[in-house]
Amino acid sequence: MTSIRQFQVTFDCAEPERLARFWCEVLGYVVSSPPQGFATWDDFNRSLPPEQRDSSFSCADPSGVGARLYFQRVPEGKVVKNRVHLDVRVGTGLVGAERLAALEAECARLVPLGAVRVQLLVADEDNESCLVMQDIEGNEFCLD
Template sequence: MTSIKQFQVTFDCAEPERVARFWCEVLGYVVSPPPEGFDTWEAYKDSLPPGQQLTGFACADPTGVGPRMYFQRVPEGKVVKNRVHLDVRVGTGLVGEERLAALESECARLLPLGAVRGQLLLADDENESCLNMQDVEGNEFCLD
């Protein structure tokens, strides 16, 4: 049996660079280097035919631990709830008011980047509190 060593998370979106840069800020990621033979992403984009200049964009964890994130342009818009979403783990190990404060603090940081606040789900017998959010194109994610 083969053991998978790496994976990437791929987002379908309308504006790959915009969504990628949003997630770079959320996760502390960096924009991946431009393709080989190009000094900048602008130079690479300028080399492409019209209509293909912004079809994909990527970012990566600068430590090399987290997965690469790839954002690809698709013609259709988002119409239903995500089947998969990211949990941004800002409250790990925290409970009660301390956890809520961490979630609220991260939410306040992300709102100016274009995130949209969703519903706060308070802790119950099985789950800790989390805060539903949306990225700049409406993709759901949780502050957890």
């Protein structure tokens, strides 16, 4: 029998701390503790050569249930649609107008944080409605 493994979701990005703090707000996550041996993230960054400072950051579910999110700076920008994306579950169990209202309310909360509304996908015979969005670096995610 295969054992269950923990995992983290890693984002390649331009500004790790800024993107991590955005996702903390979206998901109710908290900034992870700095690497072992450092009291703060600033202490950790000061220990690195200048070109490596601010090159990574992470956040975690305070309950310990959800996956850790890790953000790493990369030199290239995003150029195509994500092959993997996060679904932020805000409408679970809701249908019709009630679901749409929950999606729209969450969208209204996230846009002032820098999220961008892309497209509302209205329910059909097989799927409930969802709202496609982008985070502050253009990564797609869905309000589901």
